Amino acid sequence: MTKFSFTKSAQDGKARTGVISTPRGDIRTPAFMPVGTAATVKAMMPESVAATGADILLGNTYHLMLRPTAERIDRLGGLHKFMNWDKPILTDSGGFQVMSLSDLRKLTEEGVTFKSHIDGSKHFLSPETSMEIQRLLGSDIVMCFDECPALPADRTRLNDSMQMSMRWAARSREAFGDRPGHALFGIQQGGLEEDLREESAKALVDIGFDGYAVGGLAVGEGQDAMFSCLDFAPDQLPEDKPRYLMGVGKPDDIVGAVKRGIDMMDCVLPSRSGRTGQVFTRRGVVNIKNARHADDPRPLDENCACPACSNYSRAYLHHVFRSQEMISGMLLTWHNLRYFQDIMAGMREAIAAGTFAAWEADFHAGRAQGDIEPL
Numbered sequence: 001m002t003k004f005s006f007t008k009s010a011q012d013g014k015a016r017t018g019v020i021s022t023p024r025g026d027i028r029t030p031a032f033m034p035v036g037t038a039a040t041v042k043a044m045m046p047e048s049v050a051a052t053g054a055d056i057l058l059g060n061t062y063h064l065m066l067r068p069t070a071e072r073i074d075r076l077g078g079l080h081k082f083m084n085w086d087k088p089i090l091t092d093s094g095g096f097q098v099m100s101l102s103d104l105r106k107l108t109e110e111g112v113t114f115k116s117h118i119d120g121s122k123h124f125l126s127p128e129t130s131m132e133i134q135r136l137l138g139s140d141i142v143m144c145f146d147e148c149p150a151l152p153a154d155r156t157r158l159n160d161s162m163q164m165s166m167r168w169a170a171r172s173r174e175a176f177g178d179r180p181g182h183a184l185f186g187i188q189q190g191g192l193e194e195d196l197r198e199e200s201a202k203a204l205v206d207i208g209f210d211g212y213a214v215g216g217l218a219v220g221e222g223q224d225a226m227f228s229c230l231d232f233a234p235d236q237l238p239e240d241k242p243r244y245l246m247g248v249g250k251p252d253d254i255v256g257a258v259k260r261g262i263d264m265m266d267c268v269l270p271s272r273s274g275r276t277g278q279v280f281t282r283r284g285v286v287n288i289k290n291a292r293h294a295d296d297p298r299p300l301d302e303n304c305a306c307p308a309c310s311n312y313s314r315a316y317l318h319h320v321f322r323s324q325e326m327i328s329g330m331l332l333t334w335h336n337l338r339y340f341q342d343i344m345a346g347m348r349e350a351i352a353a354g355t356f357a358a359w360e361a362d363f364h365a366g367r368a369q370g371d372i373e374p375l
Helices: 046-051 061-066 070-075 079-083 095-101 127-137 155-176 194-207 223-230 251-259 269-275 307-311 314-322 326-353 356-368
Strands: 005-012 015-022 025-029 031-036 057-059 089-091 103-107 112-115 122-125 141-143 183-188 211-214 243-245 264-267 278-281 284-287
Touching: 005 326, 015 326, 025 031, 025 326, 031 269, 031 326, 061 070, 061 095, 061 122, 061 127, 070 127, 079 089, 089 127, 095 112, 122 127, 127 141, 127 155, 155 183, 155 194, 183 194, 223 251, 251 326, 251 356, 269 278, 269 326, 278 326, 307 326, 314 326, 326 356
Parallel strands: 031 057, 031 264, 057 089, 089 141, 141 183, 183 211, 211 243, 243 264
Antiparallel strands: 005 015, 015 025, 103 112, 112 122, 278 284
């Protein structure tokens, strides 16, 4: 069996490119993970997601434990078989969703008791139960259970949360056990405080993980504050392990994160935006609902090879969106996911060639031009 491993093949500044090897296939880094919240990337078939260039998907422990339940997925052969995805899957621990979605959360040292956002039923998550749920799902990369406070937060709150998360990380490591071919990632916390994140990183390294995530960002702090934190946070984590920035983000967030040493990212933005008519292109964001597109025969992005750009005009995409046709969400999501994967491929190539700075300048220059002029 192929062991889980990370090999860095090139570095340009702090930006890195390489390969994460797993029994289910290689993950080229830097990597963007589309989010399959409920065992599906909304509006997409699994083979269509793979066709965009994705090497790995993210599944949500919180959502899957509530519906259809991890036990049912396990009985049906595991998450890969259940959703017809044969490449790697990373599952989050459920901690963030418990914070953001559930009502009447009760936090103790043991874990979190919460009510489902679906039907109000009561549930409990701890490091041990999170590890068991992710084992039942059969995910390739498992995230340790942590507590993620929203920002801004005072230093006492951040420190208390970080210390608990480190105790939970140790319990997650013990509960995960020895699972050849599967990996467990630790999650660094500490808000925007450099010394708290350093303490968190040291605690995680002492415990020992297969990869390390920068958690607790993209929770309201803004891009400038996030980048300021990323100027030091990735450097505090082991260089020979993957570094994963959770829940990010917009195209310029992604480029800025890779520039600062991040290897993996995920976000619902490409699919969620596709369903609401927001389209990402090399010249910025297009709102396909706008009337200016009604008679425009040109593609969304003349340099994109996705089906939306290859086969359909802006006028058609405007029409099906305004008509609330299902194909609108399908085509726009496909395009957005392909655009995000094209960004990742461009960065990998540039890092390998030692031209990342020039690639980044071209990326920002293209977006600064704005969308193509209307007819």
